[in-house]
Amino acid sequence: MESRLDSMEQVCARGVAEGEASEWEADRPKEECGVFGIFGHLRAAELTYYALIALQHRGQEAAGIASISETGMHSHKALGLVADVFSRGRVEELMGSAAAGHVRYSTAGENTVQNAQPITVSTHRRHLAIAHNGNLVNARRLRIMLEERGSLFQSTSDTEVIAHLIAKSAEQDILDAVRDAVTRIQGGFALVILTDDRLIAVRDPLGLRPLVVGRVGESYCVASETCAFETVGAQFVRDVRPGEMLSIDRDGLASYAYANVQRKRMCTFEHIYFARPDSDIDGWNVHSLRKRLGALLAENHPALGDIVIGVPDSSISAASGYAERSGVPFEMGLVKNKYIARTFIQPSQELRDSGVRMKLNAVRSVVDGRRVVLIDDSIVRGTTSRRIVQLLRDAGATEVHLRISSPPYRNPCHYGIDTASKKQLIAGTHTIDEICREVEADSLEFLTVEELMQGFGYDGPELDAVPFCNACFTGDYPTLLPDAEADRAGTGETGTFVSL
CATH class of the missing domain: 3.40.50.2020 (Rossmann fold)
Known part of the structure; x- marks a missing residue:
């Protein structure tokens, strides 16, 4: 099996020091992260840990897990590989029967613990932990709008924009608040959101980033790739559909369509390069x-x-x-x-x-x-x-x-x-x-x-409507690019913004 864990361009984050990465690492595309979540399992944090090990190829610079129990939300995240971040009993400290996890590969120079995920938020309404794979093309505009309305940001991550949108939503019900937030963001995203009483998974309307659903006994789980299911003994159920929001709670799994999907545009580079060969994504085995x-x-x-x-x-x-x-x-x-x-x-x-x-x-x-x-x-x-x-x-x-x-x-x-x-x-x-x-x-x-x-x-006439994003090859981007256009026009705000 050709695991991306040891690929030459996604090298070990152990012992990372200040300085520029070598030209070797800089000469390859880098996937930004992988996500996993599980609800209703007595070993939720432990299974999340093993799932993140399987997803390590998707991000090697930071890792984190958040769990929820009757006593509240518990979280641990740090820079480094999963096994290093969660050494010496750290996993056992994450109590509860639901958890969300994340592995991250950052843009050079922005590998800080503040940008590690899941991002956790506590409000008078609820606890939230958010893990995100993808990148928002209107994150800067949303961030400016949120700052003007009083939001204070602790990181340069566009995932924190999503957290603020959910926290500031006028909707009282968490599903409505998440739906309100994700209808305002644009770009590629696969989200795993842990709350006090449920796990929510969301895939962007174009299906740019992968997300799959599995089952361990009576418990449901979600992940960036099916290879995580093999590691934790889960059975693959199906891919999360573009524009779909899943809610997993004590009553089981419920599905909601939050967006009108006109044409799927899955990233072909997931199959060409990023995903592990033993994963199945949207019906295709990678190998x-x-x-x-x-x-x-x-x-x-x-x-x-x-x-x-x-x-x-x-x-x-x-x-x-x-x-x-x-x-x-x-x-x-x-x-x-x-x-x-x-x-x-x-x-x-x-x-x-x-x-x-x-x-x-x-x-x-x-x-x-x-x-x-x-x-x-x-x-x-x-x-x-x-x-x-x-x-x-x-x-x-x-x-x-x-x-x-x-x-x-x-x-x-x-x-x-x-x-x-x-x-x-x-x-x-x-x-x-x-x-x-x-x-x-x-x-x-x-x-x-x-x-x-x-x-x-x-082949043939089908080529005009393939369900893939090939923008890196063709320049045909499936969405508008508000932040990029603002940069080209010279109207974008200064500062570094991290893609996750």
């Missing part, structure tokens, strides 16, 4: 889908090679699919150090390159004297691809043909993926031939958007 994408690469963009290798870990499935379809043997030509901590930019290029080699090594006996077909899932800035190509050449590869199991990544994401601005994306400013020269490969090919959709089973 099987990636194998099909690799096979499509072999069919439409073949290369003359002696071996096929994948960049660990997210590209192994696609590489195996390419090898099966092409008949070229699959080999483990790259090995990743699973225990390396985060590295930071050092005073010299030589030391920076040494840090890269600590993370990934070529197997000389496998690649020496051979033509290598290298499969990767994406190219963002290009620096990582160039270094991997050089690693293979240094190990004796006679040729390196790079094949990417997604289209060129040309546009930044506004819905919960931490990617660079368009001018920093190599495909946003270079042709494929120019990228090939930049990364120093012998040849370079990407899947087209049409081929990507064929991997999901869509």
